[in-house]
Amino acid sequence: MKPAPFKYAAPRSLEEALALKSDYIDTARFLAGGQSLVPAMNFRLAQPEILIDLNCLDGLDYVREGEAGTIRIGALARHRALQYDPLIVERQPLVNEASFQVAHQQIRNRGTLCGNLAHADPASEMPAVMLALGARMYARSVDTDRWIEAKAFFRGVFETALEDREMLVELELPALPARTGTCFLELARRPGDYAMLGVAAMVALDDEGACSEARLAYCSAADTPVRAGETAQMLLGRRIDEKAAQEAEASIRDELDPPNNVHCSNSYRRQLAGVLTRRALLTAARRAGKQG
Ligand SMILES: Cc1cc2nc3c(=O)[nH]c(=O)nc-3n(C[C@H](O)[C@H](O)[C@H](O)COP(=O)(O)OP(=O)(O)OC[C@H]3O[C@@H](n4cnc5c(N)ncnc54)[C@H](O)[C@@H]3O)c2cc1C
Numbered sequence: 001m002k003p004a005p006f007k008y009a010a011p012r013s014l015e016e017a018l019a020l021k022s023d024y025i026d027t028a029r030f031l032a033g034g035q036s037l038v039p040a041m042n043f044r045l046a047q048p049e050i051l052i053d054l055n056c057l058d059g060l061d062y063v064r065e066g067e068a069g070t071i072r073i074g075a076l077a078r079h080r081a082l083q084y085d086p087l088i089v090e091r092q093p094l095v096n097e098a099s100f101q102v103a104h105q106q107i108r109n110r111g112t113l114c115g116n117l118a119h120a121d122p123a124s125e126m127p128a129v130m131l132a133l134g135a136r137m138y139a140r141s142v143d144t145d146r147w148i149e150a151k152a153f154f155r156g157v158f159e160t161a162l163e164d165r166e167m168l169v170e171l172e173l174p175a176l177p178a179r180t181g182t183c184f185l186e187l188a189r190r191p192g193d194y195a196m197l198g199v200a201a202m203v204a205l206d207d208e209g210a211c212s213e214a215r216l217a218y219c220s221a222a223d224t225p226v227r228a229g230e231t232a233q234m235l236l237g238r239r240i241d242e243k244a245a246q247e248a249e250a251s252i253r254d255e256l257d258p259p260n261n262v263h264c265s266n267s268y269r270r271q272l273a274g275v276l277t278r279r280a281l282l283t284a285a286r287r288a289g290k291q292g
Helices: 014-027 037-042 079-084 086-091 093-099 105-110 113-119 125-133 229-233 242-255 266-289
Strands: 007-009 028-031 050-053 063-065 071-074 136-140 145-149 154-156 167-173 180-187 197-205 211-219
Touching (some): 028 037, 063 086, 079 093, 079 113, 093 197, 113 125, 125 180, 211 229
Parallel strands (some): 007 050, 028 050
Antiparallel strands (some): 136 167
């Protein structure tokens, strides 16, 4: 398949890119890694009038430390950086673990985290990870800028809170609290496929080894990534042992109402959610315990 005809611009500065987006508004698309946009154009699911290629912009391919232990990731940081950048490996193990599940290495070499989030596929791993971590996104237009919390960012299937003139310029990951363990697990039919269901789990322990905070976020479980509040809440103050994890397994099956589609049924997804949640919680709690 070939895309419909389109114009192409390769701006040299962020301001120029934002001005172009402002001129064309909803008929323009930013091109980052092209790993989702180009296939969509080839299938003519997307027919932008103009592509604004971000790849000539300097200084946006960073992973760097922000204030108070935060980590900032620029619009052109590739999925590959999440696999191997020392800051991510050492300080954001959930992002690091999940990054290996995103597509194949060739796609991770080119695709960007910000492009992935802007694309907002509910089956994508990283939106669920951002939700679990409480990340926030920095959006700019030619004359505005704002931060958007992950929980407000994902609005629906391929739909975000970004306005037509806005670009996702960077995102910020908060520092993990002390004695925190994380785990990302998913099941896909083949390595590199989108998950039939995936869970991003975070567990913080108090001085007695009981759970002081639990977060559970899922991909492929709804039209957006979802947090499971009730199941996480029931773990507070408890040791996350086999019994607690089994109760969480039963609870999450009731709490989620995942879609029925060609990839798998609602009931199979509920079953998966239970098993993956139990395993992810036990692993996250064990990792938290190893932190002293
Ligand atoms: C075979 C295959 C398998 C894949 N498997 C997975 C998988 O298992 N899990 C997964 O999560 N993904 C998967 N993907 C998608 C991949 O992760 C993409 O890289 C990612 O979704 C999009 O990132 P990109 O940089 O390529 O964005 P692009 O394709 O360039 O853009 C995607 C969309 O985001 C917009 N956009 C890009 N950057 C910005 C920005 N900074 N601000 C605002 N809008 C922006 C574009 O205009 C476009 O609408 C797969 C892709 C392929 C081809």
